[in-house]
Amino acid sequence: MAKDIKEIREKGAEYFFLLCSLVSIGAVLLICYFIFAGAYPALRDIGAWAFLTGDLWKPTDHPPSFGIFNMIAGSIYVTAGACIFGVPVGVFAAVYMAKYCPRKIYPVASQLVSLLAGIPSIIYGFFGMMMIVPFIQENFSGNGNSVLAASIVLGVMILPTVIKVSEVSIRAVPKSYFEGALALGATKEQSIFFVGIPAAKSGILAGVILGIGRAIGETMAVVMVAGNSNILPESIFKSVRTLTANIVLEMGYAAGPHYDAIVATGAVLFVFILMLNIVLNIINKGAQTSGGLS
Amino acid sequence: MLKAPKPLKIRVEDMNLYYDSFQALINVNLDVLTNEITAFIGPSGCGKSTLLKSLNRMNDLIESCRITGKITYDGEDIYGKMNVSELRKRVGMVFQKPNPFPMSVYDNIAYGPRTHGIKKKKVLDQIVEESLQNAAIWDELKDRLKKSALAISGGQQQRLCIARALAIKPEVILLDEPTSALDPISTTKIEDLLAELKDRYTIVIVTHNMGQAARISDKTAFFLHGEIVEFGRTMEIFSKPKDKKTEDYITGRFG
Ligand SMILES: Nc1ncnc2c1ncn2[C@@H]1O[C@H](COP(=O)(O)OP(=O)(O)OP(=O)(O)O)[C@@H](O)[C@H]1O
Ligand SMILES: [Mg+2]
Numbered sequence: 001m002a003k004d005i006k007e008i009r010e011k012g013a014e015y016f017f018l019l020c021s022l023v024s025i026g027a028v029l030l031i032c033y034f035i036f037a038g039a040y041p042a043l044r045d046i047g048a049w050a051f052l053t054g055d056l057w058k059p060t061d062h063p064p065s066f067g068i069f070n071m072i073a074g075s076i077y078v079t080a081g082a083c084i085f086g087v088p089v090g091v092f093a094a095v096y097m098a099k100y101c102p103r104k105i106y107p108v109a110s111q112l113v114s115l116l117a118g119i120p121s122i123i124y125g126f127f128g129m130m131m132i133v134p135f136i137q138e139n140f141s142g143n144g145n146s147v148l149a150a151s152i153v154l155g156v157m158i159l160p161t162v163i164k165v166s167e168v169s170i171r172a173v174p175k176s177y178f179e180g181a182l183a184l185g186a187t188k189e190q191s192i193f194f195v196g197i198p199a200a201k202s203g204i205l206a207g208v209i210l211g212i213g214r215a216i217g218e219t220m221a222v223v224m225v226a227g228n229s230n231i232l233p234e235s236i237f238k239s240v241r242t243l244t245a246n247i248v249l250e251m252g253y254a255a256g257p258h259y260d261a262i263v264a265t266g267a268v269l270f271v272f273i274l275m276l277n278i279v280l281n282i283i284n285k286g287a288q289t290s291g292g293l294s
Numbered sequence: 295m296l297k298a299p300k301p302l303k304i305r306v307e308d309m310n311l312y313y314d315s316f317q318a319l320i321n322v323n324l325d326v327l328t329n330e331i332t333a334f335i336g337p338s339g340c341g342k343s344t345l346l347k348s349l350n351r352m353n354d355l356i357e358s359c360r361i362t363g364k365i366t367y368d369g370e371d372i373y374g375k376m377n378v379s380e381l382r383k384r385v386g387m388v389f390q391k392p393n394p395f396p397m398s399v400y401d402n403i404a405y406g407p408r409t410h411g412i413k414k415k416k417v418l419d420q421i422v423e424e425s426l427q428n429a430a431i432w433d434e435l436k437d438r439l440k441k442s443a444l445a446i447s448g449g450q451q452q453r454l455c456i457a458r459a460l461a462i463k464p465e466v467i468l469l470d471e472p473t474s475a476l477d478p479i480s481t482t483k484i485e486d487l488l489a490e491l492k493d494r495y496t497i498v499i500v501t502h503n504m505g506q507a508a509r510i511s512d513k514t515a516f517f518l519h520g521e522i523v524e525f526g527r528t529m530e531i532f533s534k535p536k537d538k539k540t541e542d543y544i545t546g547r548f549g
Contacts, residue, residue: 176393184406185383199396
């Protein structure tokens with residue numbers, strides 16, 4: 001009798017967990033369905049090629065044009081810019097955290113990095129508007145709202161992801177590798193940069209890709225500092241509009257084909273994220289089969 | 295016929311070593327002579343690895359480690375002005391567990407020379423071949439230089455690690471139980487290799503294998519509780535040990 005109750009309880013727990021995972025799987029599938037189903041009419045009417053490669057975005061003209069090439073380029077620019085700032089700083093910070101940080105300082109530093117991850121993106125936006133945009137305006141050309149401003153803000157935003165993931169993978173490198181290098185007369189830095197980091201590279205790369213995912217999907221902070229003109233910026237001081245900015249700026253009033261085109265913009269963003277996930281999976285698989293570290 | 299004594303390579307004088315308040319080595323004195331194999335034997339935890347790691351200052355990595363006394367290398371105090379990198383370049387080390395880097399066989403061997411500033415591909419190629427030859431593993435690995443070093447057998451990995459140590463052209467090689475993780479055939483290969491390397495290098499080896507110490511070493515130091523109980527020619531230590539404790543240990547009667 002008591003045994004039955006226990007069994008039922010265990011079964012019940014199992015089904016409950018199953019239900020929870022089904023909810024999350026269901027959410028992913030639903031989102032996929034709605035975004036691609038919603039994008040379909042626009043892609044059918046405009047034509048996928050014209051939509052992706054067109055550089056005119058005139059949703060209210062007669063007839064309207066819907067080309068998001070500039071926005072795709074914009075998203076790629078600011079994401080690449082974010083990596084140029086965020087990846088080296090993040091990886092070096094991770095090296096510091098994993099290999100140099102004095103034990104007394106570590107908890108504080110680690111907390112601060114976590115805090116960086118928890119700051120809402122609108123706060124990053126304010127930081128960019130009040131510090132970075134005026135700085136660029138005063139010292140370089142233009143009004144400051146630019147590829148550069150967005151890149152810096154995003155670069156800071158991806159730092160915690162890059163730092164945390166890289167730190168974990170550097171820590172996972174066996175001590176024997178570092179000892180082996182030191183015993184060959186390598187300095188601490190040489191042991192880290194020529195053995196430790198190569199050994200941790202797939203983990204670091206995974207951190208970078210997660211960071212890229214965060215950067216390319218970021219909306220609020222970017223809208224606040226990027227200027228958002230629909231042009232292909234010819235310099236880093238020029239205004240830029242990302243896919244995310246395009247969606248959030250026009251969603252409020254778009255209707256009909258315009259609305260469909262906005263949803264299709266979201267679908268394009270979604271495809272980027274899917275591709276990043278695939279790359280991440282390949283990296284993780286490669287790390288497992290090559291015996292390397294993730 | 296009287297042979298001239300071999301020149302002194304490393305001298306340990308009145309050395310004490312502490313991990314925090316725990317004293318791991320007590321008043322150690324030891325001379326390592328050039329082109330000899332010196333073996334450290336003794337029960338687990340008696341301080342063999344600790345002394346070995348002191349000889350190339352790998353103990354520097356351990357924060358709690360404190361040393362008194364003196365270790366000289368070619369007459370020079372290694373804890374004095376000598377640069378650690380320079381010391382470790384001259385005193386190579388092979389660890390108990392083979393620890394090839396997760397990169398190709400070639401890059402493993404080339405790591406040391408590259409670290410010390412050798413960039414030319416031709417020179418590196420030659421060092422790689424030479425080192426693998428000297429470690430008697432060239433024939434087995436010459437077609438797999440670009441393969442990951444993690445994909446070769448444990449015995450091959452350990453000889454690769456020896457080759458890696460040889461690639462920086464050291465004068466002394468320290469080995470900490472280099473065969474304890476290996477099968478008998480690999481062990482024999484490494485023992486033969488060490489016997490061959492002896493003519494060109496000075497070797498210090500920690501081993502738990504009495505037979506191994508007896509087979510390959512010229513001198514043996516028997517450790518107990520952080521002290522060297524007896525140090526002398528291997529033949530004498532094994533045939534007529536002066537100390538009862540040494541005798542008990544080598545005959546396996548140690549409690
Ligand atoms: N990093 C360390 N911190 C504190 N104590 C240590 C440390 N390393 C070794 N010891 C202690 O020092 C003593 C000697 O250790 P050591 O590793 O030199 O022994 P060993 O003779 O090599 O033993 P084994 O044959 O098991 O390898 C042991 O009591 C060990 O617990
Ligand atoms: Mg040991």
